[in-house]
Ligand SMILES: Nc1ncnc2c1ncn2[C@@H]1O[C@H](COP(=O)(O)OP(=O)(O)OP(=O)(O)O)[C@@H](O)[C@H]1O
């Protein structure tokens with residue numbers, strides 16, 4: 032209890048407090064001068080406006096892509112359901128800065144592969160698309176955020192009890208009328224809440240906004256805050272801008288929670304029958320086609336660009352004469368920076384995932400299984416990082432640790448703190464979900480039979496929640512191994528991570544090694560997911576022989 | 579094997595709210611099958627969990643064989659009480675086989691493993707699950723899981739077994755069978771059973787003694803026959819099964835009996851409930867309580883006693899083993915009556931209504 036509370040204080044409460052303090056500390060003591068500058072200087076409020084515009088468009092398009100796909104998967108006889116699900120998962124797993132880099136390869140105004148193709152080969156120059164624009168930024172971001180809408184919508188659509196719809200049909204409502212008047216209102220809260228999550232995530236992504244926004248002169252909150260750390264760093268201003276950022280994020284999340292709270296009545300139908308699927312007739316191929324299009328844009332095109340780039344001697348020459356593995360050899364065996372980055376990222380992600388799940392498990396257990404004083408507060412504080420975009424977390428940690436005598440800045444440890452703090456909510460949620468599955472009476476039965484507290488946790492609780500915790504571990508590991516938004520402010524040459532290395536190499540123009548490193552990053556993610564899947568199954572309850 | 583003494587036990591979950599259990603005093607003798615009976619939310623589970631040590635009382639004590647285990651200041655933890663408990667959902671651990679489930683308590687007590695196998699096997703024999711050792715709970719029916727839960731609690735030879743509505747998840751047939759098995763098991767093992775249910779038929783069938791609780795307060799504690807036939811108050815009477823209430827006036831009180839006159843003119847001498855309150859004095863308006871099976875109907879005719887209660891049949895239901903009639907008597911009171919199926923009346927028939935006064939009780943009227 033005390034340990035978990037202390038961890039939260041060091042990881043979240045104190046850094047956030049020092050963010051508040053430095054935002055109101057001016058030249059001569061307490062002042063609002065930083066906030067005033069944010070409100071007056073176009074440089075800063077324009078970043079805010081750009082972030083909001085980006086978030087709004089991204090939310091809208093996430094809805095337009097995620098909802099139809101969810102509906103197709105959950106409620107229709109559209110073919111290729113597995114393929115559609117895979118498209119959504121891969122889109123979610125792919126780091127957005129990789130998509131951004133791939134799209135620059137394809138649609139860079141002058142040298143983009145597809146742009147060159149339409150301009151030079153097809154001779155249709157008006158079709159050239161400049162990726163370095165708000166539309167380009169929205170496109171790249173949406174490819175990562177539409178799964179938020181998709182996932183929430185699918186689970187809502189699947190949990191609507193068939194009897195709700197059947198009651199409408201028996202009263203004479205047709206398929207479409209039922210869909211519009213019964214199903215749509217029932218799932219609307221979940222869909223809206225997914226859209227808001229897409230918004231929150233979209234505006235927090237540093238990588239894509241730096242790679243696409245900066246060359247297009249579209250500064251957003253993360254990139255503007257980042258620029259404030261150029262020499263000489265302007266801590267007060269960064270803190271003020273960060274707090275503005277936090278305010279939007281928290282506002283959106285509060286709305287999102289409110290919507291999600293209304294969602295609960297969807298589940299009320301309980302263990303009712305599965306809803307029937309709508310037969311789309313020939314239209315099902317059109318819906319399937321839409322899914323294929325999303326797959327091409329979100330997965331096939333960027334991966335094609337990255338894989339081919341990573342395997343050729345130099346971009347621009349024909350693929351087959353040009354095939355080579357030197358870039359992989361370079362990043363894996365020759366270049367010490369990328370080697371160190373890979374080791375660091377693996378280490379950081381594994382340790383951060385373990386700690387986040389461990390702390391999450393303790394907090395979840397205290398919340399659900401004890402009557403300890405302040406357990407609700409503990410639970411709330413553990414959710415605070417959800418409202419802190421990565422770069423804000425970094426700003427807060429820098430300001431807190433610089434004010435202490437511990438030289439943490441630039442070490443792996445401060446990165447670890449940032450990761451654990453950022454992903455504690457995921458750990459808590461996973462542990463909570465797992466513990467909720469385990470009825471308290473299972474533990475009480477052990478106690479009354481004479482088992483001590485420790486024996487009960489070891490023999491009953493832990494085995495029962497192990498696979499849930501493992502799922503939580505991967506849930507943290509995957510974003511941690513591709514973390515860029517906080518790392519970009521916290522790294523040093525010795526504590527560099529894969530995502531930062533990708534970004535730096537890209538900035539310096541090493542297109543091919545970047546692609547190779549990007550693919551390696553994806554392979555690590557894929558291995559982690561696969562491992563969790565395989566191991567999770569083995570660790571779960573033994574399969575029944577009755578089936 | 580164990581005697582439980584509960585004194586002044588009070589538990590309030592939320593500050594200022596009604597107590598979940600209030601000032602409970604209960605003596606449970608050794609080797610008994612005692613049932614805590616009452617409507618949903620009356621505090622049965624709370625009492626059981628207090629006995630188990632999962633809940634700390636706000637006031638009062640729980641002692642077993644004279645040793646205080648629970649008080650507001652100190653609670654012996656569940657694992658050191660040597661009790662067994664069967665939960666409503668059985669709480670059979672899904673990740674352990676039947677054998678591992680049952681062996682757990684022995685392992686916790688550091689029983690040598692050579693001994694464990696034998697004791698588990700004997701226990702499985704006892705609950706009729708021999709041969710199921712290696713099954714997982716997911717491969718068992720509800721009734722079988724319930725027996726695993728029982729075996730798991732009994733194998734450690736507890737002095738006291740606590741059971742929280744263990745039969746409520748089973749279908750009617752199985753419930754009936756498990757009922758007799760439970761009673762049989764209790765007799766054979768000599769363990770003190772504290773059994774929670776809200777099903778009065780179950781309580782009557784199983785118990786040596788029943789504690790009726792309502793709103794957190796103990797209403798009556800006694801053997802099934804007494805609780806059924808001599809309910810301590812109107813609430814208990816109502817809860818223990820169907821009952822009729824007839825407006826009545828007290829003519830005279832002498833010791834344990836009272837002369838009363840039922841609306842419509844019938845005069846009876848009835849038994850007063852133990853510790854009858856002062857409201858039941860000469861001249862006061864009361865309700866006469868009589869169960870449907872204790873009312874007799876007769877065709878009304880010329881040989882009718884003067885002052886007999888008469889009525890008219892308003893409804894008939896054939897129950898198989900009985901006929902149930904609703905008779906409207908003087909003052910419009912609808913009286914529920916059960917008769918032997920061979921005694922037949924038709925709707926509209928005039929009838930004479932008679933009671934055995936020894937099966938009647940009087941209570942003060944509801945809401946006054
Ligand atoms: N953990 C708790 N926190 C707050 N109130 C509780 C808690 N457990 C029970 N209560 C309240 O205490 C009262 C008694 O609850 P209890 O569970 O003992 O009832 P019960 O007789 O077992 O009911 P049922 O037959 O429905 O199981 C109820 O009003 C209930 O709402």
Ligand SMILES: [Mg+2]
Nearest residue numbers: 622623624742
């Ligand atoms: Mg209960």
